[in-house]
Amino acid sequence: MKVTINDVAKHAGVSIKTVSRVTNKESSVRQATIDKVNAAISELNYQPNLAARNLASTKSYVIGFIYDNPNAYYVIDMQNGILSACQDKGYELLIHPCDATSASICDELTTMVRHSRLSGLVLTPPMSEDPKILAALNEINANYVRIVAGDKTDELNGLTVLVDDKHGALEITQHLIDIGHSDIGFLSGDEQHESTKERLSGFKSALTNNKLAINDNWILEGKYSFESGVEGANKLISLPNRPTALVACNDEIAAGALFAARLAGLDIPKDLSIVGFEDSPFSRQTWPKLTTVHQPNVKIAKVATELLIANSKQSVEKKSMVFTPEPVIRDSSSKP
Structure with missing residues (x-):
């Protein structure tokens, strides 16, 4: 029995x-x-029986994870981190993919919070950076934590876990400069993500700090996808005066750039150094393995969820935390 x-x-x-x-x-x-x-x-x-407990209790024990991100590795890392915290604290996890550009996104999320009796929401970019979504959740007094790019805790309201993307991009660009590169291109991710702006800012800061020119023709808009990396790399390596190194906004873009460069007959890193960002499995599945920036997404998600659960019981004093990504040097970068 x-x-x-x-x-x-x-x-x-x-x-x-x-x-x-x-x-x-x-x-x-x-x-x-x-x-x-x-x-x-x-x-x-x-x-x-967690389901029975939720029905019987006036308090909810369900955390919602809201995301709109094409990177499966990022989503899986987030899920694992959130689930780890939920299991530790006796909570269940509700996963809700959505379209951040939908005209009804605010109604969708507020309705879900009410109908699912959520204890709180973990918001990832771009929802965590959308003022309209945040205003709608504030209007119904939703408990949520945001994971966002940045490092300025004094400008924040509410629960926030920041990732200092600018620092990570500055450091990985400085690595390329330190080993002798002065002609460096940049492959961007989706423009609606704050991380794209922060990483581009870090890239430019490294060049400026070293009195190197910023060549706008070598900075390309794109998406956080392998295909975007292929397209961007093809454009840059076909230029008569091409860069000797590329900084990609994430590892998926970098993997696409590496694929395109090798198809074009370039030796990586002898002819072209390529570096990524996030230290996802993409960075270890390429040949050569990618130099990148380590971003501990599982830990970030777990800390964010712990902060959210603690705040659902009583208002927490420390409402923000900053993670600082650091370079991981592998085989895809060398002196020009």
């Missing part, structure tokens, strides 16, 4: 309410009681 909360309470010698408080990880329970209840749960192999 299935073990129930009544069996756990009887085995531990406590009330059903106490077992519920322990499984809900409420902070007011004494450690000795927690240990006793957890021992009973382990001995009886009790599995709490």
